[in-house]
Amino acid sequence: MKMAWKEMMKYKTRYLILGSIIFLISFLTLIISGLANGLSFDNASLVKNMPEGTYYMESKAEEQYNFSEISDSQRETIENSHGDAVFMSIQMGELEDEDGQKHGITYVTATDNEFFPDVEKGELILDESIQEDGIEAGDELSTNLMDDSFTVRDFAKQEKFSHSAVAFIHPDDFMNMYQSEKYQLAFTEDEEEDIDEMSAFNQNQFLNTIPSYSAEMLSLNMIIAFLFVISGMLFAIFFYMINVQKLGTYGILKAVGVKTITLLRLMWVQMILITLISLVIAISLSQLITLVLPEEMPYQLALETSAIMAAGFFIIGFIGATLSGVQISKVEPMEAINQGGA
């Protein structure tokens, strides 16, 4: 322990460089996963902000919610067994502002519920991101699907669907625009259950029915996985290299009779110290970076995710240090001294 510290103090630059590399690699990994998570959250925050539960749509719709129409009898069946059921519909559309500028949005309407804001007929509640387009509360927005125009009443935080801003509207307006008396989807917080001619989805399964979501998630997960694997390998290689570089010193220590476990402990202590410090800085910075990232850049990094990654890095660093330790324990002292050139 004392020896590990003394060595690090003697070769401050070497260990500082190693620490910086570990920091940069883990920082990069954290930032990229923050951006990837942000992107996936941005795709469907409307759904991600809902509690875990079950979504139902017509089986005939073949997992395409906008082809689903829940009939009155089906609605009754669902309501009978799930008193809390919410019925909702989602449609991609657009709104035109007073200057004739068009804005792509997603209309969402639903029966009374605690997840979405209440809206009156003729009113809109929009995702706050649309404010960047210069839309303000009180603005009149029109659509060619309806004669009357909407008044923007308020904005909601993080309500997006398929990357576009959600516009909550009153069911009557929705029925009026899309000429349909029926809702597309039912949502309950209960466990999933078999209902005739209905398909059930949990949150994740439902997200995957959103066009673009599953393809996007696949790419993002791939990016994160590759990044993690490669940075993990770099981690292991760096700890391995720094120990092999010290072969001569380890040879001297072995020659005077220092135990292998003492040498291993030395490597572990150094590895843990460096990784700990680098990861603490990387995690803090990756949390603080939200303060400087522009609003429109979706970024989301849960501490839990960071902790899992940190644990992964620790294990990998440990393996790297241990592997080099095992290798060093096998060479004869004289061989180590000669090869190490110390």
Added chain:
Amino acid sequence: MSLLQIEELEKSFKIGRNEEKILKSVDLELEEGRITALVGTSGSGKSTLLTIAAGLQQSSGGIIKFSDKDLTNMSSSQMRDVRAKEFGFVFQHAHLVPFLSVKDQLNLMIDTAELKWSKKEKQQRIQDILETVDMWKHRDSDPDQLSGGEKQRVAIARAIIHEPKLLFADEPTASLDSKRSVEVMELIRSLSIERNITVLMVTHDEDMLVYADRTVEMKDGKIEK
């Protein structure tokens, strides 16, 4: 009584594709408490013999018995234990631990030999030995702040602080001037006498042979009879 017995020791190195025999059936016995000087031309295999006898590398054949224990049959951790507790080694080049101060080199050796000395006793012994090799004033220096001769004196102190039974010294005086060489040899001899330490020492310096009880010569991988 002999403390170390070397019989038919062989060592080959792979050099490129060829196996080259560096030690060809070496026989050597060290009497307990005696100083044996090993001389011979450069490249005759003196350092190789010394490091194998001290368990720092494996032989290719033969037997090494240390007070009736066969070193060639030992596991590497048993060998390590013998090195830590019973052997002292002065390398041809000092080979100090680069990041430890002079004092800590000795502390490490005391800990490694698992000596149960009190803190005060440790301090006292370290001071004694460093004063003997005239390095006490450099006790807090790191090896890279010392001259070659100074390093060698620390290496000698490290090799004897734990009072080994057997001291191997590979040209301990090579990097010292003649006055220091005499001092170091007197130190080794007085330690050998006081503490009954057996010494095997390589030297090129004819003047140092007076400190040895016996001189053996190596020639071309063999001990000359």
